[in-house]
Amino acid sequence: TQPKILVARAIFPETLAFLEKHFEVEHNQDDATWDKQELTRRLQGKVGAFTTGTERIDAEVLAACPELKVCANMAVGFNNFDLAAMTKAGVLGTNTPDVLTETTADFGFALLMATARRMAESEHYLRAGQWTKWRYDMFAGAEVHGSTLGILGMGRIGQGIAKRGAHGFGMNVIYHNRSRLSPELEAACKARYVGKEELLKTADHLVLVLPYSAESHHAIGAAELAQMKPTATLVNIARGGIVDDAALARALKDHRIAAAGLDVFEGEPKVHPDLLTVPNVVLTPHIASATIQTRRAMAQLAADNLVGFLVNGKPLTPLNPEVLKK
């Protein structure tokens, strides 16, 4: 008999068909949002789970699902996993790095430009029938080319954004990260390492691309926003919770920074009500990796991780490979 797995959200039919060749699959076809109790109930008897970043896998779930061996996240971020608890329980976690890097960097740049050039605000104005005449300073925004691009979190996606800024738009790129890039990578990105304070104070456009963790919680709060230029834009394509959304809404309302572009939110899919009413913000529903090709590649990599581990004993992109040695 085939191993049993759970696919916790709706997924591409071809991904499902691929998984069904190797496993007995229970699938969340109607894409209902399962609470922890329902998820735990569905996981009974399953050795693998295909998750999407919205299912929390913690010590409580693990204790209630002793047969579980692997959770394959269809996302590069994995803050829905308590990885330490998974490692302790001998459960492997996998994610989907690399396949989404360039697509997500494209979106980060798109959001930067939309924010700097006030595209959402001006489109809303046009759609609302408010455009009756031209005015010299109508929706005048911030310059992108030649400005200073600050990147907080210089992983693969951060490097992709740096390259777009440096090579495509002649931007002066500065970054801050827990560790410095090698001189070769810095040269490829034309990026200069700076302290966090210098990053906040000198960036014209600050893009957040760091993973969420206890350390990065509210990495941008009222104090950090106060250090930024009043003309600066802030872009968050990383994770909700890295920015204190209430503090950001206040800063936008008071024009302590010029504008923000946000693809991720604290407590999403709920959005802080004040962010919905301030005009100088561009809001998107966590779609930075959303192209058909990339979402297919992410789904396939998650599926390949399940087959790789459960059928061949070799996952492609393990997060806690120490589990494999046990």
Ligand code: GLV
């Ligand atoms: C999406 O946010 C991801 O982590 O892939």
Ligand code: GLV
């Ligand atoms: C994610 O892939 C990152 O390293 O930024």
